[in-house]
Amino acid sequence: MKLYYAPGTCALSPHIVALEAGVPLELERVDIRKTPHLSEAGVDFVTINPNLYVPVLELDDGSVLTEGVAIIQFLADLKPDAGLVPALGSPERYRFQAWLNFIATELHRMYSPWLFHPECGTQAQDVARRKIAERLEFVEDHLARSGPFLLGDRFTAADAYLFTIAGWSDFTKIDLVAFPRLGDFMARAGARPTVQAAMAAEGMKVAA
Incomplete structure (x- = not known):
């Protein structure tokens, strides 16, 4: 492939x-x-x-x-x-899919003013930056309750997606210092040999 x-x-x-x-x-x-x-x-x-x-x-x-x-x-x-995805038909599989949907629709698309529509200018970027921070706060709260990864102790494909998208915070000037649990997640995931x-x-x- x-x-x-x-x-x-x-x-x-x-x-x-x-x-x-x-x-x-x-x-x-x-x-x-x-x-x-x-x-x-x-x-x-x-x-x-x-x-x-x-x-x-x-x-x-x-x-x-x-x-x-x-x-x-x-x-x-x-x-x-490999344990990267819960079993089909299990409740955990649908929680996994819920996280994929959240990352795709509530985080990934919010980066459009930088990635796909820079012509929208700084005003759109400022609005998107605030929205992204709100969504990252949701992730932060979840990791505080259920971490270190999205589904608990096991790294899954959803974590690979979150690591990728949250990693765009550098060039969008979103400081992850405000999200210590997410910062820990990024460090832990980023240290994996595969990553x-x-x-x-x-x-x-x-x-x-």
Whole structure:
């Protein structure tokens, strides 16, 4: 299988999940800053994903799977013994999916004024920054009750997604000092060998 990615994007989360699960992936970088978006192999990315965003997982049969939340669940379900996703049909599975939905809709999309619509300007960014802080406070309170990870003691694919999105706080000037439990989570997750390996492979700065 092949993962199309761009450094610093949400494609980091399926990369982490694949390493945690021991699922081998070929990586193909996409330059999303230029038009047309070309992969490092020279493929016009619009032929892979007409929506022109990563991640995209190309399966062994040549078909593709899009949307990060779908991809990380697919990869985690390939290796259920890795414990990255609760069992299908269990209440815990739906709590896991609730966190994926929360991160996608209440956190990930809030970064649009920086990632996708910088033309909206600083006013939109200021509003988004306040909204993100409110959502991070919710995560902070949950980790205080149920941590160190979202589902307790076990690192799951949802944590890989949260680590990726919360990691964007640096360039959006959201200080995680105000969220000590989340800061601990970021340090704990960031110290995992799989997380460091994924970041290094994508050319991202790895914490010492």
